[in-house]
Amino acid sequence: MDIDELMRRLSELYPEDYPDGFQDPFFVLISTVMSHRTRDNVTYPSAKKLFEKFSTAEEMAEADVVEIEALIRDVGFYRVKTGRIKEISRILLEKHDGRVPDDMETLLELPGVGRKTANCVLAHAFLKDALAVDTHVHRISNRLGLVKTKVPEKTENELKKIFPQRYWKHINLLLVKLGQNVCRPISPRCGVCVLNDMCPKILL
DNA sequence: AAAACGGGGGC
DNA sequence: GCCCCAGTTTT
Structure with missing residues (x-):
């Protein structure tokens, strides 16, 4: 081969190259969590819509759960994912100075982040191998x-x-x-x- | 190892 | 209308 x-x-x-928004690690992280078991052509527009309203971990942590749910209603598992987005945002603020971690071990501590999602963040947001x-x-x-x-x-x-x-x-x-x-x-x-x-x- | 979470799109 | 889908967590 x-x-x-x-x-x-x-x-x-x-x-x-990477879609618009991928220069922001937080967008890569959240949109990738949203993408689980959901097609890209549904996920991406929904993530863009969400980030038009809330674009940082701080805004996301403050945001009303019902409002986030309404914004990402098109993706599957949207209630579960909304809970994960809120919790991820809270943890980033509380433990990581509002920033997305750039190592596998710390990423895996976030709810809804498994090996696939962590690797996507490392590759697309931090351009790691x-x-x-x-x-x-x-x-x-x-x-x-x-x-x-x-x-x-x-x-x-x-x-x-x-x-x-x-x-x-x-x-x-x-x-x-x-x-x-x-x-x-x-x-x-x-x-x-x-x-x-x-x-x-x-x-x- | 298998179930559960869930709504959009293709057919 | 039915069936499948960018995974992760829980049982």
């Missing part, structure tokens, strides 16, 4: 024959052996886009996939 060629094709297909494995990354890696495990943490380590370190932070966003539009969970559109000729199409 020619990894450089694979990344070249995906970068050419999805050339845009983190590799976030979600269902898209996992599924596509399996179809490409790059990994053969169901354990996300194993997938992360396997991919880190295969991909040069400079690519790690870009893998999640690129494969999520491919996973939504082309390499879908059910009935993937292999005919229009830029990776078609290098894909063994395992476990379609």
Whole structure:
């Protein structure tokens, strides 16, 4: 498998860098928590709407729960997520001077933040060499024959052996886009996939 | 290891 | 109308 060629094709297909707002670690953190089990095209507009009203941990901690719930009602689990957003904001203010932590261990202490979310924050907000494995990354890696495990943490380590370190932070966003539009969970559109000729199409 | 949380979008 | 989906926490 020619990894450089694979990344070249995906970068050419999805050339845009991080979405607007991703220069703010707090936006990356909250929008990623909102994204759990929810499609990107629903999550992102909802997160932007939320941040038009409340854009800092302090404003979010002060905000009325009902008002936040109303703003993010489009995403799934919105009541649970509102509680997490409030609690995360409170903890950031109380323990971290209102800032988003930039290390895995501290991020994992926040409610609603697991390894995938923490890696997204490290990669997208702090531009660290983190590799976030979600269902898209996992599924596509399996179809490409790059990994053969169901354990996300194993997938992360396997991919880190295969991909040069400079690519790690870009893998999640690129494969999520491919996973939504082309390499879908059910009935993937292999005919229009830029990776078609290098894909063994395992476990379609 | 499996259930629970939940509303939008594709078909 | 039915079924699936950018995970994490709890049982």
